[in-house]
Amino acid sequence: MDRNHVSAATSNHALGYDMTAFDYLASTTDQRLNQLKEFLRFPSVSAQSDHKADIRDCATWLNRHLNDIGLTSKLEETAGNPVVYAEYHADSDAPTVLYYGHYDVQPPEPLDLWTTPPFEPEIRDGYLYARGATDDKGQTFTHIKGLEAVLKSEGRLPVNVKMLIEGEEEVHSANLPGYLKKNKERLKADIAVISDTAQFDKKRPAITFGLRGIAASEITVYGPNRDLHSGSYGGAIANPITVLAQLVAQLHDKNNKVKIPGFYEHVRPVSRKTRQMYETLPFSERTFLREVGAKGLHGEKGFTTYERKWDRPTCEINGITGGYQGEGAKTIIPSFASCKITMRLVPDQDPDDVNRKLAAYLKSICPPSVKLKVDLWGGASAVVVPNDGPWLDAAAAAIKKGFGKKPVFMKEGGSIPVVADLKNLIGVDTLLLGFGQNDDNIHSPNERFRIVDFENGCRTAAALPDELASVSTR
Ligand code: BES
Ligand code: MN
Ligand code: MN
Numbered sequence: 001m002d003r004n005h006v007s008a009a010t011s012n013h014a015l016g017y018d019m020t021a022f023d024y025l026a027s028t029t030d031q032r033l034n035q036l037k038e039f040l041r042f043p044s045v046s047a048q049s050d051h052k053a054d055i056r057d058c059a060t061w062l063n064r065h066l067n068d069i070g071l072t073s074k075l076e077e078t079a080g081n082p083v084v085y086a087e088y089h090a091d092s093d094a095p096t097v098l099y100y101g102h103y104d105v106q107p108p109e110p111l112d113l114w115t116t117p118p119f120e121p122e123i124r125d126g127y128l129y130a131r132g133a134t135d136d137k138g139q140t141f142t143h144i145k146g147l148e149a150v151l152k153s154e155g156r157l158p159v160n161v162k163m164l165i166e167g168e169e170e171v172h173s174a175n176l177p178g179y180l181k182k183n184k185e186r187l188k189a190d191i192a193v194i195s196d197t198a199q200f201d202k203k204r205p206a207i208t209f210g211l212r213g214i215a216a217s218e219i220t221v222y223g224p225n226r227d228l229h230s231g232s233y234g235g236a237i238a239n240p241i242t243v244l245a246q247l248v249a250q251l252h253d254k255n256n257k258v259k260i261p262g263f264y265e266h267v268r269p270v271s272r273k274t275r276q277m278y279e280t281l282p283f284s285e286r287t288f289l290r291e292v293g294a295k296g297l298h299g300e301k302g303f304t305t306y307e308r309k310w311d312r313p314t315c316e317i318n319g320i321t322g323g324y325q326g327e328g329a330k331t332i333i334p335s336f337a338s339c340k341i342t343m344r345l346v347p348d349q350d351p352d353d354v355n356r357k358l359a360a361y362l363k364s365i366c367p368p369s370v371k372l373k374v375d376l377w378g379g380a381s382a383v384v385v386p387n388d389g390p391w392l393d394a395a396a397a398a399i400k401k402g403f404g405k406k407p408v409f410m411k412e413g414g415s416i417p418v419v420a421d422l423k424n425l426i427g428v429d430t431l432l433l434g435f436g437q438n439d440d441n442i443h444s445p446n447e448r449f450r451i452v453d454f455e456n457g458c459r460t461a462a463a464l465p466d467e468l469a470s471v472s473t474r
Helices: 007-013 021-028 027-040 048-066 137-154 176-182 240-249 272-279 285-292 305-310 351-365 390-403 417-426 452-470
Strands: 074-075 083-088 096-102 120-123 126-131 160-166 193-194 204-211 214-220 314-322 336-345 371-380 408-412 430-434 446-451
Touching: 021 137, 021 272, 021 452, 027 048, 027 126, 027 137, 027 452, 048 074, 048 083, 048 160, 048 336, 083 305, 096 137, 096 336, 096 417, 137 160, 137 452, 193 417, 204 390, 214 240, 240 314, 272 305, 285 351, 305 408, 305 417, 351 371, 390 430, 390 452, 417 430, 446 452
Parallel strands: 096 160, 096 193, 193 430, 204 408
Antiparallel strands: 074 083, 083 160, 120 126, 126 446, 204 430, 214 336, 214 371, 314 336
């Protein structure tokens, strides 16, 4: 297979088109950035119910945009937020590529830490700042613009396209499996493509071949039926914050292993091959710590930082609350305290099973002086996708064209629930082509997307269909 030819340059003249897809992209930079800003202005926060209308407006805008660039797009209902689903038919013999992205975003809070408001996108110092800039509106948009560039320069796409952009990824994609099952035949594809991850670093683009899974929950400790005067009752009635802190403190042992009985039951050891592969990836403790501003490394004893991030399960407290947190002092024993927990999972751990083990453990160690409520939420399984083969070669070639550099292969500690669902329900493997950076502040104030990464992402996306078209499906 000849990976070095630029087919746009060889075929478009014959069709009466004068430019290559890359030329088209180069001449539309401002337009593309302005369109992305429009997309980013919708506060499509899936975790907050008062944004239901914004979610729908965002999906409606996206649907129109996909129709405008020449795909056939529809807004489709699920049991939750709508899905935007678009298709393009090239040729029954050509491979079918299923693109996935998500148009919902994380809550923008805390708002006062944003330099400019999260839903008023602004370009500064070579970055586009807004909630969703990288995760995942910006990255999804690279593929939309990449396909548009090929259509505009060549008049057609060399692959059949199915594009599924959902609005509930940040809340565990709970309603997506139902949609996938219902539309199983329609969604059949040879390969899936997702850009919702990061590059290895600013010098090295990456293809990700593994993601951790997740199991989420919220626990509440109930004490007295109202806040009590801590002088009148303190010492005689259990304080729910103290009890909650004691429970949380019993989740890990002194080696930072998770103490939930059975937690590691299905966890496979890190293979020698994986260890060797990680040894080829550069790691600087100083840079790693400087980037996040932490004082020292931390983690499960006996494992390297890459193994801790990519191959070992974890248990994290994401938020904890209770009692009085306003100005000045207030002497109370609070009525209740709660915290949010997510556990990152590795292959063979089942989210529901691990959640049930967490609940059983907490109940077993909770003192009888309080009432414990455990709400188990959804989850997602970990995935490992192939890290070699013709699809990977094609993706790597597209990245080489878009970024001018070959990708490294890595894993991610984060989760994208649809990847396991696509494999299990539709039988399709996913290529994870990440265009973000670790310091893009996803899920954090001042989320941003580097303009060069957006540009190189669009170029990669424009080169990708040709590369995928040359992979034989028979
Ligand atoms: N795009 C992220 C996944 C990700 C995170 C990739 C970090 C690369 C680096 C995705 O939108 C995400 O945040 N997923 C959630 C899933 C959860 C809510 C089910 C996550 O990982 O917390
Ligand atoms: Mn994402
Ligand atoms: Mn996210």
